[in-house]
Amino acid sequence: MESQTKLQTQCLHCRTLFFAGPDSQFCCSGCAFVFQLLEQKNLTDFYKIRELDPPQSPVPVQPVEDSFEYCDDKYFLTEVSKDARELTFFLEGVNCTACVWLLDKLPEICSSVEASTINFPNSTIHIRRTEAGTFALAAETLARLGFNPRAVSNKNSLETFKKTERKLDLIRIGIAGACTGNIMIFAVSNYAGATDELRLMFNYLIVALAFPVLTFCAFPFYRNAWAALRTKNLNLDLPIVISILAGVVMGLHGLITGAENIYFDSLSMLVFLLLSSRFWLKGIQQKFISANHIQDHLLVRQVTVLTDKLKSQISSMLLKEGQLVEIRSGMVIPADGVVIRGTGQIQTAILTGESSPILVKTWDTVEAGTYNIEGDWVLKVSRPPLESRFAELLESSKKALLNKPTQVKLADNVGRWFILTTFALALLTFAFNASSGTAEAFSRALALLIVTCPCVFGMAIPLSISFAIRAAAQNDIIVKDGSLFERLLNVRHLFFDKTGTLTDGQLKVTSVHCNPANLKYLKYIYALERNQKHPVATALKQYFYNSDEMDCGKVQELVRGGLQAVIDGSTYSITPIALTNNGFENQIKSEFAFSKDGSQIAAIKLVDQLREEAPEVFAWAKREKFSTTILSGDQPATVIQCARELGLTSDLFRSRLSANEKAEIIAPNAGTSMMIGDGANDAQALATAGVGIAITGALDVSLKAADAYLMQPDLRKIPRLFEIARKTDRAIKRNLSISASFNLIAGTIAISGHMTPLWAAVFMPLSSLIVLASAIITGTRLTKQIETLKGIHS
C-alpha cells in the first residue's frame, strides 16, 4: 500500500489518490472543472474550510450528462412541489462543512436561485428560483459542482407524515419531561417528609402534572396495546399499559385514603423514559431506511414525448397513459408500454433474470426499469412510471425492509413467554402480600411490573437485527426478513446451482478445431456476428475480432438457430451443434459449427466460465466445515469439469436435475441447508431450503422464493452474510443474558418488597440503556467492519 501511495498524488479537488502524469493535478475532468469554477469565482476558501474538518471518504466528481429541462416543466412542478417557484433536489456527495459552505453560496453562483435551504443529514437542497430563473440552470450548476442533483417531490405524503409524526413524538417527550421534572420536585419533597398540608398539596400537584403525561404522552402505548388486543396477541406495550392503569387506580385510591405512595411520579417517569428511548430507536431505524432512498429516482429521467409531429421534453414522472415516448439506445425504459415503431434489444435481467438481451419489435410489450441496449424506437405508455410493475416491485421490497426487522421469532417467543411470567409473578406477589395490606402488596407487584422491562425484546433485539440488515444492505444484499439471520445459524449444507451461480453466465471461446487451410475464413465469423448482441455472439466477436470492414450482405437468422450470410459468393453459417438436448433447463448451447456452403470447416467450443471468486468461497466453506453440493440441470460433462475445478469429490455434485429434483434433494434436511441459485429457475429449491439466496434472476421473483437477493452476483457475499449473522447473534445473546440477569436480580428485590415503584422506574431504564448501548455499539462496529471488508473486496 505504502509504496503505491508514493506513486499516487492527491487530486487537488476531491483529495482521492490517483496515478498522475507529470502535470495533471486532478483525478478527473470533473474535479478539474469544479476547481477552475471555484478559482474563477474566488471561492477557493472551500479547500481551506474543508481542511478543518475533512470528509472521511473522498469522492471524485462524476460529470453528469443528464439534461435538466424537465425541472421547469409546468406539470412536473405541479406534481412535485407546492409552489412553482420552489423545488427540492436530492444531492450526492454532500459530506463536509465545505460542501455546506459552497452550497450556501449557490445564490451567488447561480442567478436563477433566489434562496436555498440545505438539509445536511438528508443531503437535500430546497431551491427558490428567481422570477426569471429556471430550475434547469440551478440543477445544471449543482451538477457542475459535482453534486449530481435529482429533483424530488417535496409533497411526498410519506415524508411529511414522518415529519409530523416526529414532531408529535418530540412534543410528547417534551411535555412528559417537563411534567416529570416538576413532579420530581414534589415527589422528592414528599419522600423527604413534607408536612401534612403541604404533602397534600404536593400530591394534588403531582396528580395534576401527571395527567397530561398519562393521557396525551402515553397515548401511543394505549393505541398499540389496543391494537394487540384486537389482533388477540401480546405485545410489549400491553404490560406497560396495564402497569400504568393499575398505577393510576392505586394512585387515586392512595390519594383519597392519604396512603404513603401515590404512584403518579414513577408512572410519568416511566412514560418519559420509554418515550425517549423509543424515539431514539426510531431515529436510528429511519436513518437506515433512508439509505436506499436513492432507488426512488431510478425512473426519473428526462424523456422526449411525441405529440403529432412535434417533440417535447418532459419528466418521465409525468408520462400519461397513451403518450408516445422516444426511446434511444442506452436508456432505462421509463414506463410499461408497447413498442409501436422501430426495433431494439433490451436487457431485462432485473425483472426476468434473463441475462441475454431480448429483441423487441413493433407490438412487443416492454416494462419500465428494463434497459434499452440498442436501437431507437417509440414506446406507447400503457402504465406510467409510478404505476409500473418495476415501481411496485421496488415499493414492496422497500416495505419488506421497513416492516420485517421488528418481527424476530426468537424475540417474540421469548418476549411473549417473558411477559406472561411477569404477569403471573406480579399476580402471585400481589396475592401473597395481600395479607400485609393491599397498598403494600400492590406496590410490590407494580414495582415488579415496572422493573422487569421487556425492553430487550422490544428494542434491543430488533435494533441488532436492523443493524444486521443495514450491514447486509451495504453489501448490496437485500434481505427480505430479519429472521434470516437466525436461520443462517442452523445452516450446515450449502447447495449451489451451477449456471449463472458458480459460473458467471458469460460464454468464452475455449477451443476452435479448424483445418489450417480454412483459417482464413474465420475472420468472416466476426462479420457474421458483428451486429448480434446475445452472449454467444459477444464471445465469438471477442475471440475473432478483426478490424477490416467487410460487408456481408444480409445476415439472416436460421429457423433452427444460428446465422447465415452470403459473403463474396459463398454462404457462411454458424449453427449450434445439436447435443442431446435435455429439456430440463434452457441451458446455453456451448458448441457451434462454422460452415462454408453447408460443409463444416470449424468447430468452436464455448464454455461458461467459473466465477473467479468461486474457489475462494469453496475453500471458505471447507474451513467452516460446511458440506457443499452442486445441483445443476446442466449435462454431466460440464458439471464434472466445474466440480473438478472446485476440488469436489464425485458425490458432491448432481447434474441433469429438474427444478423439483433439486428441491427433493434439499428437502430431507431443509432446515439446515442453504440454496444459492438463480431466482427464477431454482425458485422451488430456494423456497424449500431453510435459507434461499438468489444470486441472479429477477428481484421480485427471487424475493418471493428466496430470503435474500444479491444485487451484484458475487459469491463472496455469502461468507459475509454468515459473518453478519454470527456477530448479530452474539450481540443478541449478550443482551438477552444481560437483561435476564438484571431482571432476575431486580425482580427478586421487587418481590421481596425492597424496591418502591419509584426506584423501579429509576432502575428499569438503567437496564434498557445498558442493553441498548451494547446493541448500538456492536451494531455500529458491525456495519463499520463490513464497510471496510467491502472496501477490500470491491
Next chain:
Amino acid sequence: MNIVYFLIPLALLLGGVFAVSFIIAVVKGQYDDLETPAYKILINDEPKTKMAPDLISRKDSLRGN
C-alpha cells in the same frame, strides 16, 4: 413556610413557559434538522458589494457541455 405557596407556582410558571416554548419550537420545525445548524454558524458572511456574475451562462447550460 408560606413562602412555598408563592415559590412553587412561580417555579411551575417558569417551567410552563419553557415547556410551551419548547412545543412551539418543535411545531415551528426548529428541530427538524439537528445537524446543519452546527455547520451553518461556522460560515462567516462576507460583506457584499455587487452581485457575482452567473456561473454558467444560460446557453452554456442548454448545450450541456
Next chain:
Amino acid sequence: MEIKNTNKLESYSYDDDIVKKFILATVIWGGVSFLAGILIALQMANYRFNFGLPWLTFGRLRPLHTNAAIFAFAGNAIFAGIYYSTQRLCKARNFSDLLSKIHFWGWQAIIVSAALTLPLGLSQSKEYAELEWPIDIAITLVWVVFAINFFGTLVRRRERHLYVALWFYIATIITVAVLHIVNSIEIPVSLFQSYPVYAGVQDALVQWWYGHNAVAFFLTTPFLGLMYYFIPKAAGRPVYSYRLSIIHFWSLVFIYIWAGPHHLLYTALPDWAQTLGMVFSLMLWAPSWGGMINGLLTLRGAWDRVRTEPVLKFMATSLTFYGMATFEGPLLSIKSVSSIAHYTDWIIAHVHGGTLGWNGFLTFGMLYYLVPKIFKTELYSRRLANMHFWISTIGIFLYIISMWASGITQGLMLRAIDESGRLVYPDFIETVMRIVPLYWVRAIGGMLFLAGFLIMCWNLYKTWKQAPKNQPEEVYQAPALEKFVSEKTEDSHRRLERLMPKFTIFAFLAIVVGSVVEILPTLVMHTYVTSEKAITPYSPLELAGRDIYVREGCYSCHSQMIRTIPSDVLRYGPASKPEDSMYDHPFQWGSKRTGPDLARIGNKYPDLWHFRHMLDPRSVVPQSLMPEYSWLFNQKTNFSALNKKLEVMKQLGVPYTNEQISNAHLDAKLQAEKIASGLAADAQIKELESREIIAVIAYIQRLGKN
C-alpha cells in the same frame, strides 16, 4: 431551516460599536473587581489592610467585590458576547441602537452607583442582591430594555433556525428577570434603606433560591450560550453533537430552578426542602457534564491548535474548570459533605474555581477572539496571551488549593470532638490562626490572576492601536425571513411562528402578573410560626443596632445560624429554630464564618467586652482578624428614624403596638442610657448613649435571648 443569501437581498450591517463598548467595560470592571478581591484577600491575611477606614472594611468591600465580579465583569462580558453573536446568528442588526446605548450606559450607571453605595454601607445584606431599592428598580428597567432589544432582534432575524446559543440567552433573560424581581420585593424606609418583605427562614429560602439561580442563570446559562457559539467559531469545527447541546439546554432549564436550598443544609429550613435541594443539585451533575463533554469533544482533532492558539487554550481550560465546578457543586450539596464544607473556605474555593476558571477564562478566550475580529486585525502578541494563560492558571490553582486546604482544615478542626464529647478546639480563634498563612497564599494567587489580566489589557490595547483606522461599517445581505417559506413549515405552523415573539412577551408578563398576585398572600400571612412559639420583636434600639450590623456587613464573616450538627450545638448552643429569626427582615444567617456564629451571642460576654472588642478586637482576642470599628464610637445613632422603621416593620407583620411605634425614639434613648451608664466608668466618651456602638451592643446582647 436556514435561509441563504439571495438575489433579492436586504442589506444590513452589524452594530459592533456596542460590542466594543461592552468589551471596554468588561476590561475596566474586571480590573476593579480583581483589585477589590485582592484587597479583601489581604484583609483576611492581616487586619491592617482595613486601614481603619469605614468604607474600606471587609464587610463593605466584600459585596463590592462580588457585585463587581458578577454583574460588572461577567455581566458586561455576557452583553458583549450576546450582542456580537446574536446579531450574527440572526443575520440582523440589533433591534435598536438607542436601546443598546441605553442598556450600556444604564448598566454602567448601575455599577457606578453600586460602587459608591456599597462602600458607604448602603446594603440590604442579601448576597449578590445587596443593592438598595432605587438601584434594584434601575436594574429591572435596564434589564427590560435589554430584553426588548434582544427579542426585537430575534423577531427581525433573517435566519429561521434559532441556534442553541440563542436559547441559552432567552432562558437567561427571562429567568434572571423573574429572580431579580422576586428577590427584591422590599418596602423602603428611606431613600437609601428598605426592608425585604420576607423574614427569617422564608427570606433565607427566597434569597438562596435567587442566589443559586443567579449562579445558574447569570454565570452559567449565558456563558454556555457563549461557549456554544465561540468554541465552534474559534475551533472552526461544528459542535460535537448539536443534538446533545439541545438536550443539554432543555434538561438544564427543567432541573436548575430547585437546587437553591443546598445552601441551607442543616439550617432551620424544613428537612424536606433541604433534601429537595440536595437531590436536584445531584441531578444537575448529568446535564452539566453533558455540556462540558460536548464542548471538549468539539475540539477533537484540534488539540494541536489548542496547544498553540490562546483562544482555544483559554476556552478548553474554562470548560475543564466548568466540569470541575459542576462536579464539586453536587458533591458539596451532599449533606454530610456540606456539614464540613459549609461556612468554610472550601465554598470560596468552589466559587472561585467557577468564576475565575470558567467565567474568567471563557471571557478571556472570547476577548482574545473578539477584539482582533472586531478591529479587523491580528492579535498583537500570542506570546503575551500564552503568558497570561500560564500566569493566571497558576494563580487560580494557588487560590483554589490554598482555599481547599484552609476550608478542610478549619472544617475538621471546628467539628473535632474528643471521646469525652468535648470540642477539641473550643476557641474559634485557634482554627483561624491555623489558616492565616493560607490566606497569604490565596492573596498571591489572586495577584497572579490580576497580573495575567493586566498583560491581557496591554495586549488588547496594542491590538486595538494597531488596527486600521476608520474602517467603514461593512454591509451584509440576506433575504427577509418571510420571503422564503421552506417546505417544512405547514400553514398552520406559520401562525405560530408569527405568534412566537408575542408569546415570549406574554409569557413574561404572565410571570410578572402571576408573581405579584402570589405575593399578596405572603404579604398578609405572617404566622408561619405558631403563636405560642412567637417571640418578642426587637426593641427600637436593638433594631437600630441591627441596621448598623447590616450596614457594616457583619454577616459576611459572622453567621447567625446554629446548624443541627453536634459540633455547632456544642460550640454555640441549641440549634437555631425558625422562630429565632421570625422577625428578621432581612435574615442574617450568613454564608461564611470567618468569625464565630452570633446566633446566641447575647449575654455571653458583658457589654464592656463588646465595647472594647469593637474599639480594638486585639485587646480582647490578640490574634483576631476583625477590623476596628472606631467610627461606631463617634457616629450618632439616628433615633428619629426609628418610628418609621418600626412602622414599616409593622406593615411587614412584626407585632409592634401603635404606641410602641410612636414612642420608638424615646424608648430607644432610655435603653441606650441604661447601657451607657453601665459603660460610663471605662469609656471616656461624652453623649455615649447616643453613639452607634451602644445600639450595636444592644442588638448583639439581644441575639438568642427570646
